[in-house]
Amino acid sequence: MTGIPTVPDDKHLRILSTSDLAGIDISLADVVDTVQGAYRTLHAGESDNPRKLTVKPRDGHSVSYAMLGRDGSRDVVAIKTSYKHGLDKDRDAQHYYTALTLYDDVTGLPLAMMDCSRIGSLRTPAVSALLARELAAPGARSALVIGTGTQGRLALPFLLTTLPDLDRLMLSGTHPEGIAAVRERLRAHFPDRDVEVVTDVRSAAAEADVVVATAGPHTPVAVEAEWLRPGALSVLVGHGLAPSTLHRADRVIATSEAQMNVTGTDMADDDGKLPPVDAEFPPVVAGAAVGRRSPGERIFAYNSGLVVTDIALGHRFAQLAIAQGLGTEVPLWQ
CATH class of the missing domain: 3.30.1780.10 (ornithine cyclodeaminase, domain 1)
Known part of the structure; x- marks a missing residue:
């Protein structure tokens, strides 16, 4: 029936x-x-x-x-x-x-x-886009997405939904079909926009106001803290960021600190520890907690799914x- x-x-x-x-x-x-x-x-x-x-x-x-x-x-x-x-x-x-x-x-x-x-394929990039809206530096204009899998394919359309002034969109990926899928999804929602595929991730990260890492666990990409420009926001969804981006961040925001402590163990330091979270995201998006405190601080945001x-x-x-x-x-x- x-x-x-x-x-x-x-x-x-x-x-x-x-x-x-x-x-x-x-x-x-x-x-x-x-x-x-x-x-x-x-x-x-x-x-x-x-x-x-x-x-x-x-x-x-x-x-x-x-x-x-x-x-x-x-x-x-x-x-x-x-x-x-x-x-x-x-x-x-x-x-x-x-x-x-x-x-x-x-x-x-x-x-x-x-x-x-x-x-999940919609919720996760939507959360990344909300994190970017609340935590990106004022006047953010460039974004780098690492990974072309399920979570990477809608990352840019959602970012443009919450940050419509982005004028440079960069993508790091190695799978041709994944790159094609990212372009297809972007043009389906924003027909006049295209993405720049980058091979020098270090240079791209240095020029990005927002970095969203969505790659799988086998990615060779690992953006280090010193690659990031002042004021950069790095959002971890999957893989593509080195632990230094977390441990050397000026501010750490997580959708849930408890979830980060469960699923973010690959970002622990040599002693197996994660730094404390400065703020969780629900009160930030509700306007009850501070997200970004100054234009120049580098912020690390951990995007884990909340049911x-x-x-x-x-x-x-x-x-x-x-x-x-x-x-x-x-x-x-x-």
Whole structure:
């Protein structure tokens, strides 16, 4: 049985597949506003975002996460699971699965279970763009994105959404199909813009006001602190920044200090330690904490996923999907 039932019940679960979500049209500005709202609700104490659970075998060939949360503005409870296999292999030999299950905390009924890959591919660059809007130096005009994978492909369109005055867009990547995909996504949202592919990353980093590192763990790129210009903002999503950019930063901002301490261990110093965070991002975006203090300070920002942002964006997609009659009803509890 396909389609979304008019009246939800406690016997069925609505499944939204990859193809269901792929057909939903949502603007970059809508995504940014949704994610921003989730941060502000969390800061207001209306949402809950516990620390994620992590399981990783000793040889490091896979990693899995479980994240539970509640969005107080939407009265939605959700759990997200994420599993990646083949971390010791090339990207095309890896397997990655992530799912989000939403429950209505007013009626107590399930809302939907969905593939979370598109949610993550939009949420993460939207967060980077919000970090850039709040933390980039005044008058920032140039950006460098490192990596052309899933997170790198929408990084520039989202940056232009929050920083429309950027006039130089640079990209460091080695995969031709990834570079082509970055260009395709950029032109789809900003037809008159193009990206400059750079091979001298040190020189590019020295000229960038914003550096967003989204590369995979096998990247040879590792931007050092001394490469960055005064006032530069470096945002770590995946890989591409050396630990010095964190330890020698004038200011450190994290979406969550607890999350950084769990997932950012590859940035630890020789003693296995990470520096303290100067501010977390939810109060910064809510206007309750200071982000940048002066134009010349170098800021390091750690972008780790908070499940409340997945819940907010997942719920937005569920609303749009239900309105379009998308999804499959599964009699899971019969």
